[in-house]
Amino acid sequence: xESLEEIKARAEAAVPGAKIDIVPNxxxxxxxxxxxxxxxxxxxxxxxxDDPALRLDFCSNATGVDWLERTAxxxxxxxxxxxxxxxxxxxxxxxxxxxxxxxxYHLYSIALKHGPVIIRMRTADRAExxxxxxxxxxxxxxxxxxxxxxxxxxxxxxxxPDLRRILMWDEFTDYPMRKxxxxxxxxEFEPTPHDEVLEKARKHYxxxxxxxxxxxxxxxxxxxxxxG
Amino acid sequence: MSExxxxxxxxxxxxxxxxxxxELMEVSMGPxxxxxxxxxxxxxxxxxxxxxxxxxxFGYLHRNHEKIGENTSYLGSMPYTDRLDYxxxxxxxxxxxxxxxxxxxIEVPERAEYLRVILAELTRLQNHASLLGxxxxxxxxxxxxxxxxxxxxxxxxxxxxxLSGSRMMCDYMRFGGCRVDADPNWLERAKKIVDVFPRFxxxxxxxxxxxxxxxxxxxxxxxxxxxxxxxxxxxxxMLRACGVNYDIRKVDGYGFYPRLKFRxxxxxxxxxxxxxxxxxxxxRESVGILKQAFDQMPAGPVMNPKVKIRAFRPPTGEAYGxxxxxxxxxxxxxxxxxxPNPYRYRVRPPSFINLTILEDLCLxxxxxxxxxxxxxxxxxxxxxxx
Numbered sequence: 001x002e003s004l005e006e007i008k009a010r011a012e013a014a015v016p017g018a019k020i021d022i023v024p025n026x027x028x029x030x031x032x033x034x035x036x037x038x039x040x041x042x043x044x045x046x047x048x049x050d051d052p053a054l055r056l057d058f059c060s061n062a063t064g065v066d067w068l069e070r071t072a073x074x075x076x077x078x079x080x081x082x083x084x085x086x087x088x089x090x091x092x093x094x095x096x097x098x099x100x101x102x103x104x105y106h107l108y109s110i111a112l113k114h115g116p117v118i119i120r121m122r123t124a125d126r127a128e129x130x131x132x133x134x135x136x137x138x139x140x141x142x143x144x145x146x147x148x149x150x151x152x153x154x155x156x157x158x159x160x161p162d163l164r165r166i167l168m169w170d171e172f173t174d175y176p177m178r179k180x181x182x183x184x185x186x187x188e189f190e191p192t193p194h195d196e197v198l199e200k201a202r203k204h205y206x207x208x209x210x211x212x213x214x215x216x217x218x219x220x221x222x223x224x225x226x227x228g
Numbered sequence: 229m230s231e232x233x234x235x236x237x238x239x240x241x242x243x244x245x246x247x248x249x250x251e252l253m254e255v256s257m258g259p260x261x262x263x264x265x266x267x268x269x270x271x272x273x274x275x276x277x278x279x280x281x282x283x284x285x286f287g288y289l290h291r292n293h294e295k296i297g298e299n300t301s302y303l304g305s306m307p308y309t310d311r312l313d314y315x316x317x318x319x320x321x322x323x324x325x326x327x328x329x330x331x332x333x334i335e336v337p338e339r340a341e342y343l344r345v346i347l348a349e350l351t352r353l354q355n356h357a358s359l360l361g362x363x364x365x366x367x368x369x370x371x372x373x374x375x376x377x378x379x380x381x382x383x384x385x386x387x388x389x390x391l392s393g394s395r396m397m398c399d400y401m402r403f404g405g406c407r408v409d410a411d412p413n414w415l416e417r418a419k420k421i422v423d424v425f426p427r428f429x430x431x432x433x434x435x436x437x438x439x440x441x442x443x444x445x446x447x448x449x450x451x452x453x454x455x456x457x458x459x460x461x462x463x464x465x466m467l468r469a470c471g472v473n474y475d476i477r478k479v480d481g482y483g484f485y486p487r488l489k490f491r492x493x494x495x496x497x498x499x500x501x502x503x504x505x506x507x508x509x510x511x512r513e514s515v516g517i518l519k520q521a522f523d524q525m526p527a528g529p530v531m532n533p534k535v536k537i538r539a540f541r542p543p544t545g546e547a548y549g550x551x552x553x554x555x556x557x558x559x560x561x562x563x564x565x566x567x568p569n570p571y572r573y574r575v576r577p578p579s580f581i582n583l584t585i586l587e588d589l590c591l592x593x594x595x596x597x598x599x600x601x602x603x604x605x606x607x608x609x610x611x612x613x614x
């Protein structure tokens with residue numbers, strides 16, 4: 001199979017206006033990926049599927065990744081005048097990378113038996129702009145997997161024929177696979193909670209004092225120490 | 229007296245039972261039904277007895293496996309992968325170990341690779357055998373075929389138990405090898421079981437291959453075209469039943485499969501009968517692979533001594549590793565940020581993705597066929613819902 005640079009060049013030539021970046025993968029697995037722009041995603045995917053030299057007809061895996069806002073620390077050499085002499089000084093700079101959600105697709109070719117070519121798309125942010133174009137019409141195998149990404153990460157796929165929650169129930173409101181997900185405080189605790197569960201149970205019953213059993217929550221250990 | 233009462237009672241109009249007006253009737257099949265292989269529901273719209281629409285409903289067994297995987301160490305997820313497809317814990321272990329080995333660049337000793345091949349093929353034998361049993365049970369051949377299949381499965385589960393300590397939740401493989409070595413005694417027992425396995429296959433195939441009822445129920449039922457199968461990401465025996473030659477053991481050549489000679493059985497029509505026969509033929513190939521692996525297996529360590537078990541931190545990066553599981557392509561996609569826990573831990577479940585085309589397969593068939601088609605897809609809900 002040709003290299004990612006060649007694929008990138010040919011895809012950009014075949015789809016006018018498309019912008020593709022190569023995302024390096026520093027690990028030993030050596031699986032770098034193509035970051036494709038959202039506006040031309042379906043056209044690029046169609047090119048990858050139908051191009052006679054690639055024929056990536058099989059979308060094996062589609063999944064989401066949540067990247068929180070993070071700061072990348074860099075040391076940059078800066079020329080500074082110190083005591084009248086120009087010197088190279090290391091200066092630590094912090095670059096803020098805003099958070100985004102990502103959809104990753106692993107493409108293989110059944111016809112030519114090569115792969116994977118990994119493509120990824122990124123949303124504008126993690127709050128309002130979590131929309132991406134759907135690739136279900138190009139790869140049917142993305143149908144349930146995109147529904148799962150929508151369900152667990154909250155990426156809305158434009159053009160998906162049937163975008164509903166798939167694993168969680170329809171009335172559920174949050175997206176559990178996001179990194180900043182907090183589980184709702186709606187448990188029924190067991191009668192003898194312990195350790196961190198006990199901490200949670202205390203907070204839970206303190207917030208709702210009218211509930212039965214609120215006064216009965218005492219840690220086993222404390223009760224035993226009181227007895228002597 | 230009672231007859232009089234019956235006549236005087238006003239009955240509601242019987243619109244729910246007689247549907248001769250051409251309207252559709254909605255039926256919820258499952259989630260609690262033996263033929264749904266777990267808790268799985270299908271909302272079916274019926275015209276008479278013919279399926280006109282079918283929407284699968286998932287999530288009854290959902291516990292967010294992937295989130296739990298992100299909150300625990302790499303090794304901590306290993307026993308939990310057993311619970312994905314609880315029929316094939318050995319292949320689940322292998323797929324996960326393979327992905328982590330790709331992520332961290334770990335070598336596996338030769339003996340461990342052979343052991344993995346042996347255990348994966350034994351898993352394939354017992355998975356396919358029990359699938360055939362279940363499928364015939366769904367079709368109304370109550371009891372007998374399932375008992376025959378489970379008799380064979382039991383022998384293989386006993387092997388797993390004496391090797392790993394557990395029959396189904398084996399937790400046997402580790403990054404860079406296997407947990408314990410197989411002693412010569414175990415290998416002898418395994419060889420004996422593999423040697424007599426074809427006898428069971430002969431017997432079983434005699435029961436099913438030319439059975440008139442089975443042929444009537446399965447041929448031309450749930451046909452799948454090769455184009456749709458490829459586009460919908462169908463993998464495993466289901467894909468090969470459509471005549472597509474794609475076996476990851478051959479394509480990726482992971483483990484020591486390139487050193488072993490075996491053929492890839494292919495179907496022609498892509499119907500339920502082909503899917504069923506695919507399993508029977510694959511079992512014969514697995515027996516061949518096992519015999520070669522027993523002969524070729526060298527002595528040596530089963531664990532790479534360089535791998536750190538405690539405080540295991542793979543370098544930053546990502547990896548997607550996949551194997552040919554008994555149900556299809558089982559893959560793990562891992563992203564490491566250099567920490568002790570994976571940043572992203574994704575399971576590519578074959579039976580979940582194979583269900584994508586369930587509606588296409590069932591349209592135009594009767595309700596009774598839905599059960600047979602679902603059975604031939606071979607799902608385990610622990611993996612579908614994760």
